[in-house]
Amino acid sequence: MLNLKIIVASTRPGRQGPVIAEWVNETVKQHGGFDVEVLDLAVINLPMMDEPHHPRMQMYTQEHTKQWSKTIDHADAFIIVTPEYNHGYPAPLKNALDHLYKEWHYKPVGFVSYGGLSGGTRSVQQLIQVVTAQKMIPLVEAVNIPFFSKHITDEENFMSNDVLDKSANAMLTELARWAEALKPMRNK
Template sequence: MSKPVLQIVVASTRPGRVGLPVGEWMLDEAVEHKGFEPELVDLAEVGLPLLDEPNHPRLRRYEHRHTKDWSARVDRADAFVFVIPEYNHGFNAAIKNALDYLYQEWQHKPVGFVSYGGVAGGTRALQMLKPVVAALKMVPLVEAVNIPFVRNFLDDEQRLRPSEAMTEAAAVMLDELARMSAALRPLRESGAEG
C-alpha cells in the first residue's frame, strides 16, 4: 500500500512572510517521519483569486481552470498540515478563500496545524479555523505546533531553526495524522457526498 499523501499548506501569501520557512521546516519533518508522501503547497504560488465560481462548491461544477486545478490537487491528499499566521487575532483571508473554493475534496481528511505569530503563537487563529474545517467534514487534530515569537527562530538565511519542543510537537502531530488518515480511509474510499 502506498503512503498517504500529506499536503503542507502554507497559508500566508504576503511578501516577507515567515510562513514559507515554517512550511519548509514542516516538510523536512514530514520527510524524516517517513509515514507520508509529503508535498508543500504554497498558496502564494497557487494564486487563487477571491472566490469566483458561480456554483456552490458542493455541486463540484467548476468553471475556471484555477478551481479545477485546485480541486485535483486537494482531492489527491489524504491529510493536511495548515501552516497559519495569526493576523489581528484571527486566521488570514487566503486560507479561508482556499477552503471555500471546495467542499467534497476536503471531506474525511485529518488536518494538523502549525500556527505562528507573536506571544500567542498563532493559537487564536488556530482556534478560529477549527470550526471552519469541521464544517467541511475535516477532522482537526488536538495535537499542534504553536510557535510564539516566530522570528526568533529564523537564522540569517531565513531558515527556521526549531526548538526541541517544536520538533517534538511536530513528531507527535505527524504520528496522529498518520493514525487518523488510516482510520478515515474507509470514509474517503466509500466516496464523499455526491
C-alpha cells in the same frame, strides 16, 4: 503511502510561512509514512471565489478551481502553516478552503501556527470551526510557535528546538493514524 499536503497560508510580501513550511516538510520526511507536497497559496494564487455554483455541487467552470480540486482531492491529510493576523487567520486561506467542499471531507488536518505571544493559537481556534464544517478532522496535537522570528536565522532558515520537534512528531503520528482510520470513509 499517505499523501500529505502542507498548505502555506500567508501570501503577503516578507512572510515567513515558507521558511516554517520547509522545516515542517523536512520533519515530515524524517518522520516517514507520507508522500508530501508543499502548497504555497501565494504561488497558487487563487482569485477570490469566482465560481457560479456552490462548491458542494463540484460544477467548476474555472481551470484554477479544477486544478485546486484535483490537488486537494488527491490528499489524505493536511498540515496548515498559518500566521495569526489580528487574532485570526489570513483571508487567502479562507478563500482556498471555501473554493471546495467535498474534496476536504474525512481528512485529518494538523496546524502549525506562528505569531507573537500566542503563537498563532487564536487563528487555529477559528480555523477549527471552519474545517469541522467541511467534515475535516482537526487534530488536538499541534505546533504553536510563539515569537517565531527568534527561530529564523539571518540566512532565512528555521531553527527548531526540542519542544517544537516533539510537538511536530506527535502531530505527525496522530495525522497518520487518523488518515489511515478515515480511508474507508474517503473511499466511499
